[in-house]
Amino acid sequence: MKRLILLGLILLNCSFVFADTLTLKSGHPDSYVVEKGDTLWDISAYFLKDPWRWPKLWGDNPQIANPHLIYPGDRLTLVFIDGEPRLVVKPYIRKSPQGRIMPKDSAIPAIDLALVRPYLVQNRVVDSDWFETQPMVLGGESESRHHIVGDVIYIQAELTMGDKFGAYERGRDFVSNNGDDLGVEVILTASGRVIESGPVSKIKLLSNFRETVAGSRVMPIEDDSLMSAYFMPRAAELSSPASVLASEKYLREMGKLDVVYIDKGSEDGVESGHVFSIYRDGLDIVINGDGQPVIPTGRSTYETMLSSVSSTNSIKMPDIYRGKLMVFKVFGKTSMGLIMVNERPVRVEDKLVTPDALLISE
Known part of the structure; x- marks a missing residue:
């Protein structure tokens, strides 16, 4: 029994370590020169499987104490510190033909402010x-x-x-x-x-x-209505899952860069910059009298009744990953978010959960 408990603790600790480890994207570059129009999310997408985790990629780097102050022309180089991937920056200095240092363009934002x-x-x-x-x-x-x-x-x-x-x-x-x-x-x-x-x-x-x-x-007019778009993305941690409440544009299905309302707000602990993974509930499959699986659209009235009263005749399929969303504006009981990653269409009532909790399955 002691061995089983020890094994369980080891596996649990390993899962936490894995969840906190950055995963580099296959074929990532070794360096990147920042271009005008880039965002922090865009740049991180060249290097990371989960670009919303760019604060960790840059956060421990003294050369990028404030990643918001990265400018077009700067060169970012991927290095490893204590086995962890990090980006270091070589600032770009603009000079006039006479050799005078000229002011840089604006620092790049976390996301495209126009959106x-x-x-x-x-x-x-x-x-x-x-x-x-x-x-x-x-x-x-x-x-x-x-x-x-x-x-x-x-x-x-x-x-x-x-x-x-x-x-x-x-x-x-x-x-x-x-x-x-x-x-x-x-x-x-x-x-x-x-x-x-x-x-x-x-x-x-x-x-x-x-x-x-x-x-x-x-x-x-709200004091924070012109709030900065330099959001610091981080995993949302709520006591219960949120869900997509509505499309801002009354769409039936939403995709990347669409704006949605969600059914949690500041009263639930939601903050600007919170990132959620979006999931669709898995189907409930019913085993009929012949021992065959039946999906919800193919059920008889009797089979539907069985699924509601008996778990032995109903098997829930895994939830289906749809993408990721970042909150950019928060109200008391609701918030607004921007879909940043979209693998499948997003719909109203899709579930929003803490990304790290399901990082392995993603």
Whole structure:
């Protein structure tokens, strides 16, 4: 018995070591020169099987204390320190024809900011009842029902002169698989600044994403709406799996670089930069009276009943890996994520789990 326990502990420790070991991609380069338009994720994908783990590839390297400060022209070289792969950087120095040192281009980001910028600003998920208490758009100086940049709109509230507000329209109501209310999606239609304060205040629209109409609500622009895209990816660690709640674009199936809502937020411990593995639940196969396996779509009513009441007649197949997702914006009960790796189409209700927990099977 002692030997069995010892063997089990050894295997367990080995699995932890394996999960914490970087796996280099077959055919990886020995070095790479950073190009304009690269992202940290893109560069790591040349070297790692799991590119989201680039902080570990660079984190222990004193030459890349801050991997966000890597610039086009820098040369990255793969080395091994204590048996672990690491990248070292040789900075590129731009010089003019006269030999003067010139400023570098901007440091490369973790992901392409253009992919998430609209959602950092435009989308929010808030409590439905709270949203209905926010100041309402009554109309505008223009006789048109639809208001755009340059128009002045009337707000049913006394607002502070000079403050910046966004006008939001109501979107979808989100509900969890258990029926719990997760909030309402609200979408920014325009932003503007208060130009006159009173019982009915005036806001001049300075930008618009779509037309603003009477009945919309206004809210202060979020302080973190222009948050940095220099996310530090790390494995999400939740007490229970999350799931894909909705596609931002109302798609039935989603793929790489699509934006999705998930059903966990800051109240569940989700943070920007959290990475999840995406899985589809494996099928429940029923063994019929003839001893033959039957998939769900081929079951009779009786076989469906058997699968729900008896585990001896139902065998669950392994979950199916779909890809990886990184969270970039977090609300109270929900979050928004970008699908970074996509091996199969992703759908609503697909399961989101801690990547390292299933690293071996991936």
